[in-house]
Amino acid sequence: MRSQLCFRCSILCVFPVDSASTVSGLMSIFHEQELTETVHDTNGHGYLATFVGKNGRVAILRVHSHGLVTIDLQCYEEDNIAQLDNLLNALEKKLKVLLNGNITRIKKLPAIVRGANVDRYWPTADGRLIEYDIDRVVYEEDSAYQNIKILHSQQYGNILVLDGDVNLAESDFAYTQAITGNGKENYAGKEVLILGGGDGGILAELVKQKPKMITMVEISFMGSVIDGCKMYMRKTCGNILDNLKGDCYQIFIEDCVPLLKKYVQEGRTFDYVINDLTAIPISTAPEEDSTWEFLRLILDLSIQVLHPSGKYFTQGNSANLTEALSLYEDQLEKLSCPVGFCKEVVCVPSYLEQWVFYTAWKK
Amino acid sequence: MRSQLCFRCSILCVFPVDSASTVSGLMSIFHEQELTETVHDTNGHGYLATFVGKNGRVAILRVHSHGLVTIDLQCYEEDNIAQLDNLLNALEKKLKVLLNGNITRIKKLPAIVRGANVDRYWPTADGRLIEYDIDRVVYEEDSAYQNIKILHSQQYGNILVLDGDVNLAESDFAYTQAITGNGKENYAGKEVLILGGGDGGILAELVKQKPKMITMVEISFMGSVIDGCKMYMRKTCGNILDNLKGDCYQIFIEDCVPLLKKYVQEGRTFDYVINDLTAIPISTAPEEDSTWEFLRLILDLSIQVLHPSGKYFTQGNSANLTEALSLYEDQLEKLSCPVGFCKEVVCVPSYLEQWVFYTAWKK
Numbered sequence: 071m072r073s074q075l076c077f078r079c080s081i082l083c084v085f086p087v088d089s090a091s092t093v094s095g096l097m098s099i100f101h102e103q104e105l106t107e108t109v110h111d112t113n114g115h116g117y118l119a120t121f122v123g124k125n126g127r128v129a130i131l132r133v134h135s136h137g138l139v140t141i142d143l144q145c146y147e148e149d150n151i152a153q154l155d156n157l158l159n160a161l162e163k164k165l166k167v168l169l170n171g172n173i174t175r176i177k178k179l180p181a182i183v184r185g186a187n188v189d190r191y192w193p194t195a196d197g198r199l200i201e202y203d204i205d206r207v208v209y210e211e212d213s214a215y216q217n218i219k220i221l222h223s224q225q226y227g228n229i230l231v232l233d234g235d236v237n238l239a240e241s242d243f244a245y246t247q248a249i250t251g252n253g254k255e256n257y258a259g260k261e262v263l264i265l266g267g268g269d270g271g272i273l274a275e276l277v278k279q280k281p282k283m284i285t286m287v288e289i290s291f292m293g294s295v296i297d298g299c300k301m302y303m304r305k306t307c308g309n310i311l312d313n314l315k316g317d318c319y320q321i322f323i324e325d326c327v328p329l330l331k332k333y334v335q336e337g338r339t340f341d342y343v344i345n346d347l348t349a350i351p352i353s354t355a356p357e358e359d360s361t362w363e364f365l366r367l368i369l370d371l372s373i374q375v376l377h378p379s380g381k382y383f384t385q386g387n388s389a390n391l392t393e394a395l396s397l398y399e400d401q402l403e404k405l406s407c408p409v410g411f412c413k414e415v416v417c418v419p420s421y422l423e424q425w426v427f428y429t430a431w432k433k
Numbered sequence: 434m435r436s437q438l439c440f441r442c443s444i445l446c447v448f449p450v451d452s453a454s455t456v457s458g459l460m461s462i463f464h465e466q467e468l469t470e471t472v473h474d475t476n477g478h479g480y481l482a483t484f485v486g487k488n489g490r491v492a493i494l495r496v497h498s499h500g501l502v503t504i505d506l507q508c509y510e511e512d513n514i515a516q517l518d519n520l521l522n523a524l525e526k527k528l529k530v531l532l533n534g535n536i537t538r539i540k541k542l543p544a545i546v547r548g549a550n551v552d553r554y555w556p557t558a559d560g561r562l563i564e565y566d567i568d569r570v571v572y573e574e575d576s577a578y579q580n581i582k583i584l585h586s587q588q589y590g591n592i593l594v595l596d597g598d599v600n601l602a603e604s605d606f607a608y609t610q611a612i613t614g615n616g617k618e619n620y621a622g623k624e625v626l627i628l629g630g631g632d633g634g635i636l637a638e639l640v641k642q643k644p645k646m647i648t649m650v651e652i653s654f655m656g657s658v659i660d661g662c663k664m665y666m667r668k669t670c671g672n673i674l675d676n677l678k679g680d681c682y683q684i685f686i687e688d689c690v691p692l693l694k695k696y697v698q699e700g701r702t703f704d705y706v707i708n709d710l711t712a713i714p715i716s717t718a719p720e721e722d723s724t725w726e727f728l729r730l731i732l733d734l735s736i737q738v739l740h741p742s743g744k745y746f747t748q749g750n751s752a753n754l755t756e757a758l759s760l761y762e763d764q765l766e767k768l769s770c771p772v773g774f775c776k777e778v779v780c781v782p783s784y785l786e787q788w789v790f791y792t793a794w795k796k
Contacts, residue, residue: 074495074503076441080547108471108483115489120471126478130493132437132507138548140437142505144495146478179545179554180562184443185501190561191542198553198564199543200785203753225752225778225787241787244780389588390566415588417607417782422563424588424604424782 073147073186077158081139081165082175089117089133095168096131099160103153105129125149129157139165147183188221192236194423195352195388202236202420204229209298213290220302226420228302230269230295235349238269239420240305246271248416248427249344249383257281263333263340263375265326265368266347268295270307277310277319284319285340287326296321330371339377345369345384350398352391366401373407378432382409386426389415395426408433436510436549442521444502444528445538452480452496458531459494462523466516468492488512492520502528510546551584555599557786558715558751567592572661576653583665589783591665593632593658598712601632602783603668609634611779611790612707612746620644626696626703626738628689628731629710631658633670640673640682647682648703650689659684693734702740708732708747713761715754729764736770741795745772749789752778758789771796 100107105121112118117133127149130142141161145154162176180201183190190204202221208228209220219231227240238245247253250272257279264272264286273286288296300311314321322329326347345368351361376382386395395413402411411430418425463470468484475481480496490512493505504524508517525539543564546553553567565584571591572583582594590603601608610616613635620642627635627649636649651659663674677684685692689710708731714724739745749758758776765774774793781788 074443074497074501076505078439078545078547080437082548108473110471110483110485110491112485112489112491113487118485118491120473120483120493122473122475122481124476126475126497128473128475128481128493128495130483130491132491134437134489134548138437140547142439175552177547177552177554180556180560182441182542182562184441184503184540185445185497189538189540191540193543196566197543198566199545200563201561203559203561203786241780417604417780419780419787422785423566 074184075145075147075149075151075181076184077143077145077154077181078141078179080141080175080177081162081169081173082137082177087133087135087137087139087169089135092133092139092165092168093117093119093131096161096164099157099164100129100131102160103157127154147186192231192234194421195235195349196390196423198423200422202226202229208302211294211298213294215289218295218298220298223420227305229420230299230303232295236420236422238271238303238306240303241419242271242306242421244416245385245418245425246275246306248414248418248425249346249385250275251342251381251383251429252414255342255381257342260341261285261339261377262342262344263287263372265330265343265345265372267344269299269303270296270311271303272344272346273319273321274306274308274310277316281318286319286321287329288321288323289325291323296323327367327371330368330375333375334371339375339380341377341380343372343376343380343382345372345382349385349387350394352387352394362397362401365398369401370405370407373405373409373430373432376432380431382428382430384428384430386413386428388421389424389426398428402428402430437547438508438510438512438514438544439547440506440508440517440521440541440544442504442506442525442539442541444525444532444536444540445500450496450498450500450502450532452498455496455502455528455531456480456482456494458527459524462520462527463492463494465523466520490517510549555594555597557784558598558712559753559786561786563785565589565592571665574657574661576657578653581658581661583661586783590668592783593662593666595658599783601634601666601669603666604782605634605669605784607779608748608781608788609638609669611777611781611788612709612748613638614705614744614746614792615777618705618744620705623704624648624702624740625705625707626650626735628693628706628708628735630707632662632666633659633674634666635707635709636682636684637669637671637673640679644681649682649684650692651684651686652688654686659686690730690734693731693738696738697734702738702743704740704743706735706739706743706745708735708745712748712750713757715750715757725760725764728761732764733768733770736768736772736793736795739795743794745791745793747791747793749776749791751784752787752789761791765791765793 105123107119110118116135121129128144132140204221206222211218216233229239230237260281262284268288409430468486470482473481479498484492491507495503567584569585574581579596584592592602593600623644625647631651772793
């Protein structure tokens with residue numbers, strides 16, 4: 071499979087550019103590299119020409135009337151990249167001369183690669199374009215609930231990606247630390263409930279502290295998060311997922327809602343409830359969205375099974391999603407059982423954005 | 434100034450695509466949105482058409498012969514983005530039908546913005562495309578030595594960018610901590626030399642520990658890093674840069690090389706030398722490159738002024754630049770005075786890549 075590279079370069083000028091003289095000055099450079107132009111009518115929106123050359127090369131030149139020149143260059147991966155670099159450099163050099171140095175900014179962006187076997191682009195929760203150093207797909211399955219990928223990154227180790235969202239990498243002990251209280255809690259002899267947590271990071275960390283019992287509830291097993299992580303995220307989970315039961319832990323493979331309801335009915339409580347199910351929804355219509363409804367249900371049940379002196383830990387979302395975070399805080403204030411809460415902003419290495427974590431307790 | 438948005442979408446298929454039927458199926462969607470096509474001859478490299486519409490809209494459709502369909506859509510910032518979203522969605526929906534669901538991957542990337550007042554694209558040291566959440570330029574100066582920018586990010590606070598490289602943000606206490614020994618050192622009563630460090634982060638942190646004297650050498654003052662940081666990076670430097678001299682510190686505004694040479698001549702030593710001048714060069718030709726020569730000179734002089742039981746701290750570079758890091762380690766082994774060293778990988782929030790820090794000592 072040949073993938074396509076797309077280089078792009080933009081030049082911002084201090085004044086409107088005279089298209090005619092700029093374009094004629096650049097034309098010879100395109101021709102030298104055997105690119106043939108088609109000039110398009112833009113109905114008064116500046117100059118636009120497309121150039122087609124050998125090996126499937128395509129360039130798009132736009133001289134926008136307000137002083138912006140953009141060049142897009144597409145080629146195949148196996149093309150002569152040095153030659154295309156030369157083309158961009160020659161265009162840049164010529165533009166500097168043509169515009170008499172009246173240039174505010176010249177920017178050449180790294181190529182975007184499309185159609186590659188491995189997808190390196192995983193935007194942040196706040197919608198920014200991010201290229202990861204991912205070099206191979208380690209695991210991929212579609213469970214009944216979600217698409218599960220484990221991707222290898224040179225710097226972050228294996229990264230768990232659920233339905234296209236970066237979930238946890240082997241580098242991300244900071245996540246586990248944040249969602250378990252930053253090392254300030256004492257789990258020895260305590261009853262702990264983990265909702266989700268299929269990557270095993272929280273469980274592996276907390277068993278070291280000799281709790282009385284950790285109950286973890288993860289929805290699926292075969293072809294699931296647990297399945298992938300116990301093979302390929304061992305820097306995160308160690309050997310804790312090899313057995314569903316140990317001295318001080320048990321993993322239930324089931325939906326947590328009926329289990330939580332049963333615990334409520336039995337009057338069972340936990341010293342710590344750690345909700346590692348999902349980030350809070352980005353949608354800002356909590357009254358209509360079923361994800362918000364699910365979140366409220368889990369939250370309400372979790373607080374009901376929380377011991378009066380217990381703590382509830384959960385992730386929030388990107389620190390930039392202030393509206394979604396504030397809606398979540400509204401939910402916290404509407405619970406049948408009143409809670410207090412605090413939050414902190416944490417840097418989880420593979421997220422490439424600051425992340426908010428919450429602690430809640432019964433008032 | 435109108436900036437240009439460029440959306441792109443790619444569809445990877447499980448088998449070669451029949452251009453003719455695919456293209457004819459998509460044409461009506463482009464026509465509905467009043468885009469007029471020009472079909473180009475690609476000399477056997479698949480189908481290529483450019484579409485020009487109202488408001489300066491341009492779309493490029495390529496059906497590559499090996500099973501990749503790419504669509505690039507350019508528009509102006511003030512255009513009707515919802516309408517263009519509809520166009521992309523309609524194309525995606527139609528392609529799913531035309532290709533009978535034989536699709537490996539559909540990817541729509543966030544738009545790249547060109548020509549905006551604030552540049553949000555600052556690639557990592559290992560050359561990956563990264564979009565920051567930068568919303569305004571706080572400070573910009575060209576000193577005699579470099580271009581200095583301070584840019585505001587919602588999540589990282591103000592970010593110092595030197596010659597286009599992200600240097601330090603107000604969120605990056607992890608950097609200061611790593612380059613001062615991760616809180617494991619005791620600076621009380623010690624002699625400390627800081628080379629560079631103009632953002633004041635290291636100085637502000639170490640004065641708290643009551644050292645005997647911190648000598649900091651920064652090359653320029655007016656229109657410089659110090660100047661910008663003391664105004665706009667106060668979460669990093671506090672008020673420490675307001676005065677060049679305090680109870681236990683002094684800042685010299687001069688080139689550190691003659692000063693280091695003078696200290697060598699006088700036989701003066703320091704318990705800690707912290708080199709915060711620059712990351713190690715990415716160039717992998719250390720014998721030819723003047724940056725490497727500068728690095729070796731500073732390293733050699735620094736080790737000479739290091740007390741026999743002292744420690745030398747410095748940053749390396751991106752953890753992914755293994756070749757450059759290994760060349761740096763070669764330099765460490767070639768010094769006139771033999772040194773031991775260790776390194777660690779640290780997550781500095783605003784870097785969006787893992788960073789290597791070194792500690793060296795006299796053998």
